[in-house]
Amino acid sequence: MKPVRIICPTGHLGTTPLEKGSFELGCAAKPDYIIADSGSADIGPYPLGADKSSSDEVWQRHDLEHMLLAARELKIPMIIGSASDTGTDRGVDQYVGLIKDIAKQHKLGPFNLSYIYSEIPVDDLRKRVRSGERLRGLTGRPDADDAVLARTGRAVAVMGADPIRNALRDGADVIIAGRSSDPAIFAAPLLEAGHSFANAYFCGKAMECASFCGEPFMGKETILGRAEADGVYVTAMHPGQRCTPASVASHAMYERIDPFREYVPEGYLDMSKCHYEQVDPKTTRVTGQTFVKGDKVWVKIEGSGKVAERALFIVGIRDPHTITNIDRAIDWAKGKLTERFGAPGGQYNVFYHKYGQNAVMGASEPPTNGKPNELGIVVEVTCQDARLAETICHIAAKNLFYARLPDVKGTAGTAAIMSDEVLHARAAYEWTLNHAIEVDDPLSLFRPHRETVRS
C-alpha cells in the first residue's frame, strides 16, 4: 500500500463557507485527494421529504469552487458525498450543474466527472417488502411494512465505498455522490491504494467533520488525514488548532450512540482497542483499529414523508398572574378549539411552545421555583388542510388573549402580540424510514454516470 494524504475543508459543505486560510495551507501540504461530505440526516426530515436543500446555494457554490479550482490545479481527484444536503437526484444534478458552471466560468481544461445517484423509489421498496424481502428496522424500529411505506414520500439508499471506488478506477477527477456514508467517501481512495478496511474507515471517521476533531473548537477549518502502513495520522491545518488524542477521541464519539463501533455496509469498524498518540504538536496518530466484516452487506435506507400542513403564531405574556397560570390559560384555549374543531389529536394538533418555561426541553425540564418575567409562546398547529391550519392557529393564539382566569387584573387582553399574523410554516414531515436492506451486490442500488467536462 502507499501512503495517502487527504484534506477535508468542511464537515458539511454548504451550511456556512469554508475558511480559506487553512484550506490554502492544506492544499500546500501535497494532498492526494480533496474530499468533503455535503449532507446529513441531522437537518430534519423536511429537506429529504420536500426534496429541497437546507443550505444556501451561495455557500455550496463557494465551497465547490474553491475545491474544484484547487483540485484541478493540483491535478488530484475531488470527492463530494451526499450532494446538496439530501443526496437525492436533485442534489446530485444541482452539484453537477454547479461544477460545470464553475469550470466554464474559469475556462478549466477537460476533466472526467462521475456522478452517482442513490435515490430509491418507494415503489421499489414496496415490491421488495411484498415479495418477502426484509426492510430491517434500525434503532429499535420495527421492520418496514406497507403502512410505513405508504407514509414515505421519498427515500435514499446510503452508499458505501464501492460505487466511489468504481468511479475512481474509471479515472474520475471529480466525483459527485448522492447519499453516502460519511466515512466511506474517504475510505474509497484509501481502499483503492491498498490500505486496510480498519485504517481506511477510521481515517474517514476521523476526518468527516473536518476541524471538529481538533481543539480548540473551530468549524470549517481544513484538516489533513494520512493513512500510512503504521496507522492513521490527523493534523489540524489552522495555526491556532491542533489534533490531540483527546480531541480525536472526542470526535470518535461525536453524534454517535456507541463510541466503539461504526457500522458501514460491509460490517463495522471496531475502535475499542484504539490507541491515540500525539506525534507532533498538531498531529495525532491512531492505531489499534480493526474491522469486522459482516457475512452480508446491509445498505441503509433513509425515508421521509409529509404528515401535515403547519401554521405558527407568536404571542408574549407579561402578566405575572397569567404566567403562574399559563397552563390553565392554555387549557381554556384548547377547550375553545375543542368546541369548534374537536379535541386536539383529531383533525388537528396544537402545540404551545412556552419559551421561558420549558419550550426547549418539554417534559424533561426539571421543576423549578423560579418564575420568568415574561413568556414567549409559539403556537404551532398542524392539519391536513393549510387554510384550516391557519384558522385554528389563529384562534389557538387569540384565545390566550381572551383567556378567562379568576382574579385576573389585566382585563384588556392577557397576551402581547408582536405581529398580528399567522405565519405559514413549512409542512410537517416525519422520518418514516431508518432501515436497512441486505444486498448481494453493493453497487446494485446506485446509478453511476460519467462524462468529460470540457469548457
Added chain:
Amino acid sequence: MKLVELASTIRSKNAGVDHITFDIICSDKANYERVKSSGALTKQSVAQLFRVSEDRIASFVVFEPAQAIKFTIRREMPSGCQGETDMFGSQQYAPLFDVEIP
C-alpha cells in the same frame, strides 16, 4: 461540587434520527477520576434527572480515550416531527450542570 465545575465539556446532540446523545468530558484527569468514581452518574440517575423511564436510556458508556461519560436517550418521536422542541438535540444538557459530585 457541581459537575459543571469539574467537566470541560457538557454537550448533547442527535445521534441519528431517533436518539439524543450526551457527552460529559473532563479534560483534567483528576476531575475525570472523581466524576467517574463518584457514582453520581448512572443509567438510573440520568433517567431520573431527565424525567424519562429507564428503558429510554439506550446506552450508558464510560469512554476512557476521551475521558468521557456518554449516555443516549431515545427520542419519543424522530427528530423534526411536528411539535419538535430542539431539531438538533443540541440544547438538552443543562440539567447536568447542577449534578452534585461528592
